[in-house]
Amino acid sequence: MNLAMIGDRIVEGNQLGPEYLDRGLYFGDGVYEVLRSYQGRIFALEDHLARFARSMHEVGIHEPDIGQIRQRILRIFGQAGLPNAKIYFHLTRGSEPRNHTPRKGLLPNFFMTIGPAPDSTKDKAQGVAVSTFPDWRWKRCDIKSLNLLPNVLARMDAEKKGCAEAILVNEAGEITEGSGSAFFAIDAKRNELITRPLGHEILPSITRQHVIRAAQGSDLKVVERTLTPADAAGLDELFLAVTTKDIVPVIRFDGQHIRDGKPGFLTKFLIDRFAALVCQDEKTKTPAS
Ligand code: PDD
DSSP: OOEEEETTEEEEGGGOOGGGSBHHHHHOOEEEEEEEEETTEETTHHHHHHHHHHHHHHHTOOOSOHHHHHHHHHHHHHHHTOSSEEEEEEEESOBOSSOSSOOTTOOOEEEEEEEEOOOOHHHHHHOEEEEEEEOOOOSOTTSOBSOOHHHHHHHHHHHHTTOSEEEEEOTTSOEEEESSSEEEEEETTTTEEEEOOOSTTSOOOHHHHHHHHHHTTSSOEEEEOOOOHHHHHHSSEEEEEETTTEEEEEEEETTEESTTSSOOHHHHHHHHHHHHHHHHHHHHSOTTO
């Protein structure tokens, strides 16, 4: 007889619902995305779908097709009626009794939520503090997988220190990215906007891509290079980039003030450019994109 225990309730193993057999739960065997809308338009939908398709491909989950996922996003977004929404969805390899190798023909599980996007007005105006933490993640952080335990531990450590984000530092002593955000620095004297080059060590952040777009045509030159925590703490401005909040100034790094401890001028400039770019995309694209 197969038995299972849920809390203190014993049930027959064959009565377990698929939510208890999900490979996402056992192994983090799945991929996910987070998107947001501004004023009733989903921002960079096609970029997120393309990244999701790549994540699916890299872990070998082949259905549903992206067209179907796009339709599901538009459907829930239409029904929620939220102008500024945060949309989360994931796809796991499927549900079956725990076994490392999946059985052939297993059907993936799709799950999505939508709710109001967080209000980042205060963070943008005042900036946030960050602290460093070892990057304990696997070697394919370019895949947006559900394996987030190292990110969770890093963020918990940051919170304990009164910080909003953990900045991950690899074994070579270089900053990779935030536990849930891309990381940027500005060298004001050289007019450089600095961020780590893409690779297996970081997520190809969609916001990163649009921050770079926002800087184009300005005096800021985009420089892709690695930074150490000491480099970062000595630079003029730092900020985080993430879908839910776009650009958030960093004013304290491991307890040390960045310059005068206030959001920097060039970061504010990029926040405005990013907002303009969102408006511009709203005008030029279809309601969904
Ligand atoms: N996190 N790096 C990591 C490790 C992330 O988890 C995220 C986003 C980013 C920024 O990516 P994007 O610009 O595409 O949002 C970078 C999401 C929002 C999350 O896990 O909730």
